[in-house]
Amino acid sequence: MSKKIRNNPLGIKLNRRNFIKGSAMGLAASALPLTKKADASFLDVFFQKHFREMSKQEIQEVLDRFEKTYSEEYGKKVSVKATPAIPGVLFGYGLDLSRCIGCRRCVYACVGENNQSRDPQIHWITVLRFKNGEKWVDLENSESYYNPAEVPEPDHFYMPVQCQQCENPPCVRACPTQATWKEPDGIVVVDYNWCIGCRYCMAACPYGARHFNWSKPNIPPDELNPETHYLGNRPRYNGVVEKCTFCIQRTRAGKYPACVEVCPVGARKFGNLLDPASEIRYCIENKRVFRLKEDLNTYPKFYYFFAT
């Protein structure tokens, strides 16, 4: 073989022996941080199975591990649960547009309950403002940055939008790693350990309901809600997608979602779609309900209505 060194565009002169030496050194170096950080939890996270493929015992081990990690990181006792769906329950949500005054109490109650990043800011609920009498289904031209001294403003109405928990969720079909799926009670959830951050689901969602962690979520430890769910409000990673889960940690324990409880005008309704006596069924049967972008065949379980 000729000893002539080939030219390359960068002008680096490298012969075969040096190249092989260098790459061997490089490989060894790249292995170093792994060995340094290779306590059990790092490898456990790396080799963790898909949530739906884990046995009950494996899930419990994972939960214990996360409780330990989060408690150390935030300096207080954090509980991570994986309460399963209640049989015979399909969650539905109602929002009375004739009552909403656009005060954004729901947005910030959600941030506190669900441990969203404060800076960079992530809000799972967006409140849109429309002018009375305009073509208001034109969502792209709605205003979400309104900031008057007092709401409601005359001649305007407001429409909060969050995850619509579709029965036919386009985001789930878009996910290449099956990191997001629809639970038996109808909640679309994300396993933050399987999300690769490709954001295909965000492109697929017609409601802008999915949000991306562009950096590690920044939550002040004293504001962290320590009651968490594996598929819901546990602290997220950098580079994963998150979304409204109807407060899975609350609703699976029988409680109302945080946004329902904080609404000062009682515009938000929640219940079991399969229970004929539930509040949401009353809304659907007695009020003029509609679903957002119904024509897209997503079958949202989020019903907007006008009570008056």
Place this chain on the structure above:
Amino acid sequence: MRRGSAVLPIFILITWILVLPVIALDSGNTDHQDTSNNTDTVYKGGSQNPDIPDFFVPPPPFSEGIFPCSGCHKEMKPNKQRRKLEMFHQDIELKHAGPQQWCLDCHNADDRDKLHLIDGRLIDFKESYLLCGQCHGTNFRDWKAGVHGKRTGEWNGKKLYRLCVHCHNPHQPRFKPLAPKPPPVRPEDIK
């Protein structure tokens, strides 16, 4: 034949024993006059008002020291003349149903610690929803179903209801505007 005729009276007797308590319960249901003196916040809607579910409400939001009204009114001779109040309660501006409403349409002059319905029945302040429901029937219907107004608690269990007056000032029921929480950060402002 003789055997059959002996069985019949026994059968009738048993039927009566079974039916009687049901009739007694039913007549108890229709007795709306009985307003209990229960100061608990648990309301058994089912026993008094069959169409109102069992629910919980916090006590009525009285201004401090205002209740019982009889504390002051006991010694006073009721003046049922429609007038502008000048000695007390001048701070109450009545903006409810225009000029046709006035105090004694809801408040009861002879027993100040009660409200009265349009048919003269006296009700407790903690049952004021019955009073509001006389005019606002559709809202009352929605409220009973849990759709008008705010509910907290459990979606499939114990719920905390609120009286109409917890959200609407009965003298000025329209909602006061609120300051909104800050808008989201615009994408161009993210550093």
